[in-house]
Amino acid sequence: MTDYVSILSIDLSLVAPELVLLAAAALILLFIPLRKMVFLAPVIAALAFILSFYLAVGQWHYSGSGFAGLVTCDSFGVMFKLIFLLASFLSLLIARRFFVIKGIDKPEFYALLLFSVIGMMVMANTVDLVVMFLGLEIMSIPLYVMAAFNRRSLESNEAGIKYFIMGAFASAFLLMGIAFIYGAAETTDFRRIVADFSYIVANYRIYLYAGTALILVGFGFKVAIVPFHTWVPDVYQGAPTPVTGFFSVAPKAAGFAVMLRIFLYGFERIELLADIFWVLAVLTMTVGNIMALRQDNVKRMLAYSSIAHAGYIMIALVVGGSEAISAAMFYLVAYTFFNIGAFAVVTILETRSGCKSDFVELAGIGKATPYLSAVLALFMFALAGFPPTVGFFGKFYLFSAAVKAGYIWLAVIGVMNSFVSVYYYLRVIKTSYMDPYEGQPAVVKLVPSIFLVLIITAVGTLGLGFFPQKLLELSQAALFAFL
């Protein structure tokens, strides 16, 4: 018998964090018939996230590949795994309470959340296009269902359908692109494509270009860069709010993990690619910010704001190089803290009956719940990029990477966009503190789980703002074992 386990280096410790989540998801699905066990589902999921986080941290110094080269473990991937786990853990804490209040608390949600995170981790943990695609699908299918999870609300159903159709389109584009690349390179393994790059360019240039363009379109949909962003506002508004918070962070980070890998450590030698990214980054920032100015719904505003933030992160794709990549990672970690924090506050406010998160409903919360609105104000300052929050340093590192690489205009446009964004972020603060309101503003009740989320995110936003060095060192260290 041939010893395939050692020939193919099948090493389960490479995928241990994923396996933990998979086991937890299976457990939850098996618990569903036992009605009295339903409350355990979020507990199991939370414990799995913590255990998986611990195992992922253990992979930090390990770099290597297994499963016939299809799993690649490096600290870049681990960094992104930690981002996914953090975002999903926080979303889980927010979601439980919200779903109980809305009467749609079902254990399947937690299983879907776990599955989705497994998909993201698979994406971050490979340099093979086929595995990347499978990871993307494992991530996306639960997301469609999660968007439509509030089945009593037509808006939530619409969000699910829209997301599903656009996502299916994106997957088709991506698959076509992978097919083109495979046709040109005769492999889907990234390291071999990079090794044979000049040969492929010399002989099958046009297929490589077509494939790259289609892959860009596919991931463009997933991370919502302009002009592939049309689904975002409706989906973000329609989906249950904790799910929206999750959407705005984790799948975006997963998409950027893959895009940074593909476009900066393989295809950066394709001419014009940096220029294309330049245009897309500027478009994404500008359209996102300008559309956000005229929204009357906080969730819609945050949807456009997330598009704008994707534009800022795109700067790293234009600039390239280790400094820009670590700046992008820094930004994604920072963004996880303050964006999920903002969605946590929006979720709490939405638990008031009949609330749809319109701007007018914010009026008076400054008086009714001073602490909550103070935290909301903190997150808005961070989103706008004010010091001393971490949002400032995130933008600072990205823009300074652009300036150092000679993309002065890109940085200037980025800074101008940040100024535009100040208007709509401060509008939230202004409405909650200064706008007149009638009658008694509804008092919202804080529950321990959401309180914990607010503490974590607020401490993260402020603490990393005062001590950004630690996180910066971490994201710089995450590059060494790249590819």
Place this chain on the structure above:
Amino acid sequence: MNLDTIVFLVSAVVAVFSATMMISQRNTVASVLYLILSLLAQAVLYIQLSALFLSAVLIIVYAGAIMVLFLFVVMLLNLRGNQDLGDKPSPVSRITKYLVSILLVVELVFIIRGIGFDTGTVGIMTLAADDFGSVAAVARILFTNYLYPFELTGVLLLVAIVGAVVVSKREKSYETPAGSGNMPDDRKKVEI
């Protein structure tokens, strides 16, 4: 021009023609039938590439199972004959679709010019190992080198089943408790 080339040309033309017909039909049942025809023609191409097992799978799984499912769905939705498939598209989208198509055609022309139609590479594959495309060869590589994606596909199918059940499971009551569901009243128009 030998027999291989004639078979290739016929099935290639049939595949592309029926794919075009599939997307241009307004009758959904006809679309599905054209898709089956296109898949059959593609199966012939697979055989010419010595991928016997894959061509059998294409016919059994796609032309057989999945298409029957499609037909079921079409009939369940009761989309008959030339029934209108929704609102007429707005003028903007009517123009854009032609623009995009023209762009793609131009791109295609460039691609074909780029490769310069070297008949040597387009020809039929003749040099293949004896067991190339056989069930054993496919299985061997699937369960060794591609073990990880294979397992992931299992997870993907599980996810899809769970998702489908969650979305379609009948709920105990459809009554909306006051204030919990937000039913549509003043939906905003879709922007940009």
